[in-house]
Amino acid sequence: MSNSVNGAGSPFRPARLAILSVAAGAFLALALPTHAQPVESGATIWQQAGCFNCHGNLAAGDGDAAYPPGPNLRRSRLDRDQLIETIACGRPSTAMPFHLRGAYTEVACYGLPLGAPPDVPDAGQFSAEQVEMLSDFLLEHALGVTRITRENCAAFVGDANNPMCLQY
Ligand code: HEC
Structure with missing residues (x-):
């Protein structure tokens, strides 16, 4: 009884420890999103997916x-549904890969019956929500936005002082 780590001589210590660990948990929960990883957004998915390799x-x-050239998406006339399907399903027989996890095999593309993907490169690591997040980002900052401003550049690279944005 006398050598219990929490108990020895102080009936209040366990309670204080509990409060401390709750406080530490709250601190971690607040601290993690800013210090561990940037919060996921359309811009971070654009970076993570490597769209820029082909589309700029x-x-x-x-x-x-070094990559197959992709078209200027600022001039694209796709509507939201077409954009989502293009990113999710890629473009068969071109270099445009599919990005939705399970596209063709679990989620139908272009009205095809479920089955092995046709001739389309596989980059299928994203969820439907992520594909939508990326599509909405592009609808806001790229499709039909032909004039690149410093602010528009910052939306892609995260910082208006990025050397890439200084020319705008
Ligand atoms: C390996 C190169 C490559 C990568 C990576 C790539 N694309 Fe493409 N993308 C292309 C090519 C090539 C086309 C043109 C396909 C065609 O001829 O129809 C295209 C077409 C598109 C189109 C259709 C544009 C239109 O108006 O018809 C959209 C939208 C698009 N890509 C978005 C993306 C996004 C978003 C990503 C990242 C998630 C991405 N692409 C990744 C090569 C690529």
Whole structure:
């Protein structure tokens, strides 16, 4: 009885420990989103998916020469549903990969019966919610937005002082 870690001589310690650990938990919950990872957004998904390799950093079609060239998305006339389906399902027989996890096999694409994907590269690691988040980001900041401003650049790269944005 006398050598209990929590008990020895102080009936209040266990309660104080409990309060401390609740406080520590609350602190961690507040601290994690800002210090561990940026909060997921359309912009972070654009980066993570590597869309910029083919479509350019700011979706203007000036991608890395080492990758298959993708069109300027700022000039795209797709509506929201078409945009979501294109990102989710890719474009068969082109370099445009599908990005929705389970596209073709579990989620139908372009009205095809479920089954093995046709000739379309597989980049299918995103959920339907993530594909929608990315699509809405592009609808706001790229499709039909032909003039790139410093602010528009910052929406893609996260910081108006990024060297990439200083020319705008
Ligand atoms: C490996 C290169 C490559 C990558 C990576 C890539 N794309 Fe594409 N994308 C293309 C090509 C090539 C086309 C043109 C396909 C065609 O000829 O119809 C295209 C077409 C598109 C279109 C259709 C534009 C239109 O108006 O018809 C959209 C939208 C698009 N890509 C968005 C994305 C997004 C968003 C990502 C990232 C999640 C992405 N792409 C990743 C190569 C790529």
